[in-house]
Amino acid sequence: MDEAHRSIYGVWRGVLEYFDAHLVGLTATPVKQTFGFFRQNLVSEYTYPQSVADNVNVDFDVYRIRTEISENGSTIDAGTVVPKIDRRTRVQRYETLDDEVTYSSTQLDRAVTSKAQIRLVLETFRDRLYTEIFPGRSTVPKTLIFCKDDNHAEEVVRTVREVFGAGDDFAAKITYAGQDPKGDLKKFRTSSTLRVAVTVDMIATGTDVRPLECVFFMRDVKSAAYFEQMKGRGSRTIAPTDFQLVTPDAERKDRFVLVDAVGVTEHPQMDATPLERTKSVSLERLLAKAAAYELTEDETATLASRLAKLEFDLTPAERVELDELAGGSLRTVVRGLVAAVDPDEQARAREADPADPEERCDNCWTMPSRVWLPGRSCAPGSSSCDGPTTR
Numbered sequence: 001m002d003e004a005h006r007s008i009y010g011v012w013r014g015v016l017e018y019f020d021a022h023l024v025g026l027t028a029t030p031v032k033q034t035f036g037f038f039r040q041n042l043v044s045e046y047t048y049p050q051s052v053a054d055n056v057n058v059d060f061d062v063y064r065i066r067t068e069i070s071e072n073g074s075t076i077d078a079g080t081v082v083p084k085i086d087r088r089t090r091v092q093r094y095e096t097l098d099d100e101v102t103y104s105s106t107q108l109d110r111a112v113t114s115k116a117q118i119r120l121v122l123e124t125f126r127d128r129l130y131t132e133i134f135p136g137r138s139t140v141p142k143t144l145i146f147c148k149d150d151n152h153a154e155e156v157v158r159t160v161r162e163v164f165g166a167g168d169d170f171a172a173k174i175t176y177a178g179q180d181p182k183g184d185l186k187k188f189r190t191s192s193t194l195r196v197a198v199t200v201d202m203i204a205t206g207t208d209v210r211p212l213e214c215v216f217f218m219r220d221v222k223s224a225a226y227f228e229q230m231k232g233r234g235s236r237t238i239a240p241t242d243f244q245l246v247t248p249d250a251e252r253k254d255r256f257v258l259v260d261a262v263g264v265t266e267h268p269q270m271d272a273t274p275l276e277r278t279k280s281v282s283l284e285r286l287l288a289k290a291a292a293y294e295l296t297e298d299e300t301a302t303l304a305s306r307l308a309k310l311e312f313d314l315t316p317a318e319r320v321e322l323d324e325l326a327g328g329s330l331r332t333v334v335r336g337l338v339a340a341v342d343p344d345e346q347a348r349a350r351e352a353d354p355a356d357p358e359e360r361c362d363n364c365w366t367m368p369s370r371v372w373l374p375g376r377s378c379a380p381g382s383s384s385c386d387g388p389t390t391r
Contacts, residue, residue, distance in 0.1 A: 001025045003206065005034050005225060013037075028232060029225035047342070048235075049275050049301070052308055053334040057235040058255050059275045059305045063133050065124050065261040067117055118155060121218065121261045122163045133257055134213070139249045140164065140195040141213035141257075142188070144233055147200055148219040150177045156218060157198040164196075171196040174203060185209075192246045205229040210238035211246045216259040224269045231258060231272075254309045275338070276305035283310075297341050304337035 001007050001016070004025030008016060016023060025038055035042070051057040130137055145160070147153040153173050160171040174184045174197045181202060188197045189209050197203065200219075204226070215234040221227045234256035243253050258265065258272065265272035277298040286303045289295050295303065311330055314322065323329050339345045 003027055004037075005029050005031050008034070008037050029228045031225045047338075048271070049304070049338045049342070050335070051235075052275050053304060053338045054331065055237065055308060055311060057232075058237055058253060059308070060231070060234065060255060061257045061274055061276070062265050062272055063128075063257055063259045064263075064265070065121055065259065067120055067261075115155065115159070118159050118218075119163065122156075122159055125216070125259060126163050133259070137249055139247055140170075141247060141250075142209065142211045143196045143214040143216055144203060144209065144212055145196065145198045145216040146204065146219050146221075146230060147198060149200060150175055152219070153198045153200055157196075160196050160198065166195075169193045171198065173198045175200050176202050190246065192248065203233060207233065208236055209233060210236045211243055211253070212236070213247070213250075213253060213256045214259060215256060216261070217264045218261050219264075220262045221264050222267070222269075224267075224271070227264065227270050234258070252312055254312055274305070275308075276302045278302045300337055301341045304334050304341075307334045307337070 001023065004027040008025060023038070024043075025034065027034060048057065052059045125133075129140065134141055145156055147156050150173075153175055157171050157173045161167060164170060169191075170193065172178075172184045172188070172194060174181050174188065178184060184194075184197070185203065185207070187194050189211070197209075203209070206229075212234045215231060217230075221230065238253050240252040243250060255276075260266075260272075264270065278296075279302075281299060281302065283303075283306050286295070286299055286306065289299060290303060307330060311319075311334075314330075319330070326333050
C-alpha cells in the first residue's frame with residue numbers, strides 16, 4: 001500500500017484485511033494510526049538526512065520572516081470603515097465597525113485579512129531574495145506559497161504580481177477551485193516564465209515539481225506528518241541540464257529554502273532542522289577540526305551536508321583520487337557522518353558498548369559533543385586505534 005499513512009483506512013481497510021496475505025505499507029510520513037495498523041512493525045526506515053547523504057534529496061535552509069501582526073495580532077478601532085467579502089461569491093461591501101475588533105495571529109487571513117501585512121511579507125521576501133536567501137541570483141527561483149484558504153490565495157497571488165511588477169504569466173493560483181489547475185501545474189513544472197505558484201492543499205502532497213527551490217509558508221500547520229509532506233515538495237533532485245531550462249541563472253539544485261512567515265518551523269513537533277547547521281564555519285575549518293577529532297555534533301552534520309554537495313562538483317579523476325585518500329567512497333564517508341549524529345545510532349552504540357565515555361580514545365571519540373565515529377573500536381590502545389591516549 002503506497003501512501004500508507006492514509007490509503008489503509010476507510011472502506012479499503014476491510015478489503016485489505018479480507019485477504020490472507022502479507023501487508024507492506026510505504027509512506028514518507030507514518031502517523032500513530034499507521035504504526036497501530038502495522039502493530040509497530042517497522043521493517044525498514046530511511047531518514048531524510050540519509051537521503052541527503054545519498055543525493056536522493058537535497059538539504060534545505062530555513063528563512064524566517066516576522067511581522068508585528070503575524071506575531072501578536074492587532075486591533076481595528078471602532079468607527080473604521082472596512083470591506084467585508086462574501087467567501088462564496090467574493091462580493092465586497094463596506095461597513096462601519098460599531099465596536100473595536102481585536103484579532104489574534106491565528107485569526108489572521110481567516111477571520112481578518114491584513115493586506116498591508118501580506119504586502120510587507122512579500123516585499124521582505126523580494127528585497128532579501130538575491131542578497132540573503134539566494135545570494136548572487138537574478139531570477140526568482142521556482143516558489144510555492146501555501147495559503148490558508150482560496151480567498152487568502154487570491155489575495156496573495158494578486159499581491160505577488162504587484163510586488164514583483166509582473167503579470168499573470170509570472171504567478172498563478174493553483175487550487176482545486178481554479179479554472180485549469182492541472183494545466184497550470186504542468187506549466188509550473190516546465191515553464192521558465194511561471195515562477196510563483198500559490199496554493200492551499202492541491203500541491204501539498206504527492207506532487208513533484210523538481211525545479212522547486214523555495215517552499216513558502218503563509219499558513220500554519222499543526223500536523224507534523226502534513227508538514228513533512230509539504231516540506232518535501234522542495235526536496236526533489238533534478239539534472240542540471242533540466243534545471244537550467246527553467247532557471248537559467250542557476251548551475252544546479254543542491255538545496256531548497258523553507259521560508260517561514262507564520263512560525264510553523266518553531267513548533268516542537270516539527271522537524272525543521274537542516275543537515276547543514278553551522279553555515280559560518282568554512283569547509284576547510286570543518287576538515288581541520290575533523291582531523292583533530294574536535295567536531296561538535298552540529299559541525300559533524302554540517303560536514304556531511306557539505307561533502308554531499310561536493311559530490312556534484314567532482315570530476316571522475318577527482319572522485320577516484322578522493323576515494324583512494326579516504327579509503328572508501330565519499331558517499332560512505334557522508335553516510336558515516338550522518339549515522340554519527342543520528343540519535344538512534346548513538347543509542348545503539350551506547351547499548352553495544354556501555355563503557356565509561358571518559359575512557360574512550362582520542363581517535364574514536366569527538367569532543368565536545370561526544371559523537372562516536374562509526375566503524376571504529378573505542379577500546380584504548382586497541383589495534384584499530386591510532387593512539388592510546390584517553391580523555
